[in-house]
Ligand SMILES: Nc1nc2c(ncn2[C@@H]2O[C@H](COP(=O)(O)OP(=O)(O)OP(=O)(O)O)[C@@H](O)[C@H]2O)c(=O)[nH]1
Ligand SMILES: [K+]
């Protein structure tokens with residue numbers, strides 16, 4: 001597989017890529033890494049500057065000597081570079097033709113165009129970072145909110161990987177004790193004492209794992225972006241609210257009930273974070289629905305199902321009706337805001353309050369989609385509820401594969417704990433479950449990894465990283 005040409009037997013080749021995005025800009029950065037990086041760059045620039053010193057050079061065609069561009073050269077010698085190899089950076093003018101000509105010259109000078117994520121993969125293979133940190137780098141680049149950036153930085157700086165590695169080491173210790181027979185030393189010692197100590201230790205380890213899962217889970221949800229659905233009876237003003245909250249004209253608004261049939265999606269920004277707002281068809285009792293309306297209601301239900309929070313919209317003074325109310329309360333843990341719209345007609349002041357809905361209190365907001373009154377309170381409610389729904393303070397940027405590994409480890413530890421609690425001295429089985437948990441944790445940091453796993457991880461990176 002080309003992606004891993006540098007690994008295994010044989011020599012390591014030297015790779016290059018533009019580190020800045022395609023398009024036009026003031027400066028484009030091209031990076032080279034590998035044992036031949038100095039020689040290859042030197043064929044374009046002549047003598048390289050001393051390490052970490054920026055110097056101006058002409059970038060020449062290695063064959064004809066034509067000056068392709070003029071810019072800054074930087075050398076980062078191995079091992080104290082991003083990849084752990086010799087790295088040379090060329091900073092040229094940020095135009096597509098300039099970048100193309102430099103990349104072509106580097107290829108002819110003996111380099112190979114890097115695969116997506118290949119620089120970071122080399123950093124991992126050379127021990128510059130663990131896998132969770134490498135994936136944190138990808139999360140940092142993908143982050144488009146302040147909260148996601150912070151979570152990614154925590155992972156890049158190694159907090160996630162370190163906690164996972166510490167727990168893995170604790171599991172290894174516990175397993176070593178078991179395998180050495182220290183818990184159940186001889187026939188005279190009552191077996192219950194050893195059993196109880198083992199059970200206590202396993203409880204503690206599971207608690208630590210639970211904390212890690214909570215923080216990784218919260219980070220994963222952050223990276224997913226959250227969805228909020230507008231639901232309610234026809235003509236309540238759902239589409240008007242979608243437009244007002246997203247400052248768009250995405251949804252058709254009309255005085256005719258049943259205007260919205262398809263689900264309309266639009267991005268709203270709340271506290272610097274993008275969330276997806278869904279406008280849905282108005283809901284009436286099934287008996288009154290005609291064919292298209294029924295399909296609209298089905299789509300509304302499906303969208304509401306997966307939403308992280310619901311805005312239940314009614315006209316001020318009206319009831320939501322059983323269909324909308326049932327949908328709003330279908331998942332008790334999910335935040336619901338009851339919106340009383342069109343207060344411009346009654347002159348009621350905007351603001352938040354509390355009202356019973358299906359027997360439990362929910363927050364209610366008095367708003368006007370027309371004047372915008374009360375919409376700030378809706379945004380604040382969204383910010384607070386979605387933060388709470390993400391759970392855990394100080395989340396770590398994490399991917400789905402991390403959550404899977406943590407869930408598997410939790411299952412294995414749970415099994416170990418059950419065996420320990422059974423009162424049977426099944427040391428081998430407990431040790432075996434601990435080993436499985438440890439292995440799954442090792443997959444997060446890369447202590448345990450396979451070529452296949454690395455391929456999947458790094459191929460999702462952008463080129464030049
Ligand atoms: N006075 C007043 N009228 C509003 C307000 N919001 C919406 N309307 C009007 O109410 C009617 C219905 O608005 P829509 O936004 O289409 O309502 P909807 O809930 O999306 O309706 P359906 O898609 O048919 O279910 C339109 O005539 C809107 O102009 C408001 O805040 N004040
Ligand atoms: K309407």
Ligand SMILES: [Mg+2]
Nearest residue numbers: 238239259260
């Ligand atoms: Mg509508």
